[in-house]
Amino acid sequence: MISLAAVHAYIAVHLISWHVFGIEIWGKTAMMGVPSLAKGWINAASIMVILILLSIFIFGRGFCGWVCHMRGAIEFADWILRKLKVQQYLNVRERNVLVNTQHRWLLRVGALFVLLLPVIILVHNVGFTPRVDVMSPPPVADLPGYEGQAFAKTAPFNFSIQANWHDFLLAFGLAVFIQFTMSVVLNLRYGHGAFCRILCPYATMMVPLMNISPVQSKITRVAQCTGCRDCSNACPQGIDVSREIFHFNGKVINRECIKCYACIDACDDHVLRDTSAPAVAQTDRLKPYEKRPWQQELVRKDGYRTDARHMQVYEPLGPVTDFLSIIVALVAGGISSRFGGFWFYPGAIFAFILFRDAALRSSRQIAKWQGQHKI
Ligand code: SF4
Ligand code: SF4
Ligand code: SF4
CATH class of the missing domain: 3.30.70.20 (Alpha-Beta Plaits)
Structure with missing residues (x-):
């Protein structure tokens, strides 16, 4: 927890030193790394991604547990929800109930594809243009407020963000909202660390590198x-x-x-x-x-499929509905990502949850109706 908190302190120092004091140390070191690599750009972000992937050969996914800023947000959300005694979460957390989807890999790979789509289009249209610039992009690139706009240039509507406290807090609030859906909303609905188990596109790059090195x-x-x-x-x-x-x-x-x-x-x-x-x-x-x-399940009386020890619980959705929920999430995330790369997540997450909840409700109603009519 100290390590994850220190990562956030680093982020804060980096942002303040760059944007407030004009001390430009290096460019953005976060999710820009994968798109940068795909474009052939060597910058601070892509160097970080290369180091993360190499670290797997020695530490496994130690980056996830100790350095990932998103994991820090997830653990913070877990702590807040427990401190606030949110009953729905306490019920889940007490028995470590972790809800998952049988097609989680499709969701993760699909998320990576949607997030890389603009790069794929760029490379297709402009060609592969490798370059080296560790100072680019700047730290708030692709976040609300970048280039004086609330959303990305591709957004269907936008408004300007001025250099004043009011607008700064607005941009910060939008960024916090994105984090909120990825950590609090997903934790609440699918249990502790659901983002890592279900949606994180980074996992698609990390998992294939696990268990290769004998010194890991x-x-x-x-x-x-x-x-x-x-x-x-x-x-x-x-x-x-x-x-x-x-x-x-x-x-x-x-x-x-x-x-x-x-x-x-x-x-x-x-x-x-x-x-x-x-x-x-x-x-x-x-x-x-x-x-x-792992995750092979037993079927409980209420239809939930789970290991006897609550390792992972699968919602009682059929494979087709499960698959459809992922397609719906990816399409919704693709649309919302027009507001900026990170907006993929709120769109995908809310669509995923709403679709699955609607499917669950209707399947229960159908079962009830069938019971009443003895079908
Ligand atoms: S799975 Fe993704 S979000 Fe979770 S800790 Fe790893 S890199 Fe971070
Ligand atoms: S609790 Fe699970 S994820 Fe964490 S170190 Fe142990 S096996 Fe790995
Ligand atoms: S099962 Fe074994 S390793 Fe796990 S907590 Fe019990 S004694 Fe420790």
């Missing part, structure tokens, strides 16, 4: 496990840690592990450590876990 550190069993499963029940990514270390030579090999260390903190027996060293052999006898793949 992993969550590892370093003492005798009792099989209590506290670690599994604490994992915000829905990984069955206990089963992983039982079946995979004492290692968590799941590619969704973001190194948040919630499992390490949850284990009172100090069984887990993040290391590339071999695991300690399990000599104490444990009741064997079924070697079911």
Whole structure:
């Protein structure tokens, strides 16, 4: 948490030093990295993305758990929702209920494609024009208020943002609203860290690089496990840690592990450590876990499909409706992204939630109607 807070302090210092004091250190180091790389532009952002991807070979997805500013926002949202005692969230959080979609990969890959679409069009129209400029783009590029406008130039409507406190707060408020949907709204609806589990396009680049390097550190069993499963029940990514270390030579090999260390903190027996060293052999006898793949589910009476231990819960939506909800989200996100790249997320998230809620309500009503009419 200190590390994630420090990242936000860095962002604040960077913005203030650049825009208030005119100390230009380097350009924007955030989501511009992937589009920059796609355009062949070497800038601070694309260097950061290259470093993040290389770091996977040593630390796994340690960037996610320790450095990602979005993860910081997600953890902050989690803390706020618990402090405010939002009952809906407490119900979810107490049992670590994590709702997911069976087609989450489609959503993530689709999100990456939609966000890169302007670059693909640019490269198609103008050609590949590589260049090196670590000072470009400036830190607030693609955020509300950039170039004195509330939204991107492609937005169907716009208004100017002046250099005064009133307008600064307005632009800041719009940026916070985007963050709010990605962290608070998704956490509330789909459980802790839903953005990382369902939507983050970065994951599509990180996951293929996991478990390649022999020196990559992993969550590892370093003492005798009792099989209590506290670690599994604490994992915000829905990984069955206990089963992983039982079946995979004492290692968590799941590619969704973001190194948040919630499992390490949850284990009172100090069984887990993040290391590339071999695991300690399990000599104490444990009741064997079924070697079911991660997220394979059981069907509950109310139709929800879940692991018995609340690892991941699938909403009772059929595969077609699930698939359609993702298409609806991507189309809505594509439309809203005309207001600026980050506006993809509010459009996609609200469309995703509203469509799925409507589908759930209608399926329940159909079931009720069928029950009443004994169909
Ligand atoms: S999955 Fe995405 S949002 Fe989540 S921590 Fe990793 S990079 Fe950040
Ligand atoms: S690793 Fe620790 S928390 Fe997890 S099942 Fe074993 S003893 Fe329990
Ligand atoms: S709780 Fe453990 S297994 Fe789950 S994401 Fe965090 S570090 Fe990885």
